[in-house]
Amino acid sequence: MTRAISLHHVSKAYGRAPRAVDRFSLSIEPGEFVVLLGPSGCGKSTVLRMIAGLEEITEGELLLDGEPANHMTPRERGMAMVFQNFALYPSMTNRANIGFPLRLENPRQDHSERIESTARMLGIDSVLDRYPAQLSGGERQRVAMGRAISRRPSAFLMDEPLSNLDAKLRNHLRAEIAQLTEELGVTTVYVTHDQAEAMSLGDRVAVMRGGVLQQVSSPREVYALPENVFVAAFIGTPRINLLQAVVHAPLEGRMSIDLGRQRLALPEPLSTDHQLLRIQQGRDIIVGLRSEAVRIAPPSQARPGEVALSGIVEHVEFQGHEALVHLNTGSQPAVVPDLESARPRPGVRRRRSGGGAGAGVLERLRERATGQVSGPVIDLEEPGPGQRGPRSPDRPPLTAGDLVVRTGPDMRLRRGGQVPLLVDLAHLYVFDHHGRRICPLPRDVPGLDV
Ligand SMILES: Nc1ncnc2c1ncn2[C@@H]1O[C@H](COP(=O)(O)OP(=O)(O)O)[C@@H](O)[C@H]1O
């Protein structure tokens, strides 16, 4: 019953617009729960609709259980879809709504047993004889799920099914969906723009950006080993700190990472990871530090693998069980466009090409010289790739903190006060100027078997 779903270089073009989905490849095992995650407009629904047969595939191939399926009708595919707007028939009872697909398939048979067992599974057996309008949002979404599962589909395709519900209910139903799909063992493809939802539900999470698949891995791995700066920034709250930096690798003496006003000195002997940074000498890189990778403590308390920085307290966000401290360390945050919307902000593009007539050419030459593929994952706002040296004097003064750090809730911190910081180098991410991860290497992430 449950199906293997395989997409090979699948693309979708709507007219002349840029491809909504571009060479998307993903193989989903029978019974697996895969989440498509990405900002609004990145092509998630389009992928789902191509799997369902609701949207024609422009290029590439879809296989269901190994059989070519591009031209199968939605009915032949036997999948069930659940949408954000759970379109129930208002004039039918919930019982009739759940039984609707069964009646369509087999009008003469009595389906009450199947309807009732489905309703029991979803905890809505007591409201079967009411109408959708008499239910709460959560109950209505359960009826919609009931309608989707009553037919025992070969796969579930869910498109932001919880987006219209309030936060509490969403968390509750999230747990129910996880349990239900596991019990039924049906292959599930679930679309969401909510990273927390994706991380809590998926066996694997497929992160998309601008129609292109960025990474597909277990939730643990997309968090610990993001392939690029976009994935790093999209996953995790608070958002990973991303700082513009330059590698300083003198022929003699210690290698360090220049963060603007401060330097992170790398301990000798260099780890295998940090040896990789040597060839980045003088280049713009992006340093990623999750809020748990930095703690407020004096250098005297440094453990092996921790190095010192300092920061000025800008703002403390009290969270109850912890506090998030916004600090200014004198570095420049790296800007990752596309995090919230589909296409890069026009302003960023303009600024890049406006950085002098030769900037684009320089960049291309540099890419060719270093053998890097064009098509940057990240647009560094300033300094543009190719520019370096002293920071431009007309840079706006720093107003907000550039580093967010977690602390216990009881730490007394004064706004404007300077605090010592310790950075755990085992949790230091470095991305090249295209946004691709240089380190850590996979095997160096503690607690992750890859
Ligand atoms: N029927 C359509 N006609 C034209 N463009 C579309 C259509 N459906 C989606 N698009 C475009 O394709 C892109 C991806 O859309 P979609 O798959 O709905 O994104 P998501 O579900 O990730 O928010 C968007 O730029 C959107 O405007």
Ligand SMILES: [Mg+2]
């Ligand atoms: Mg969508």
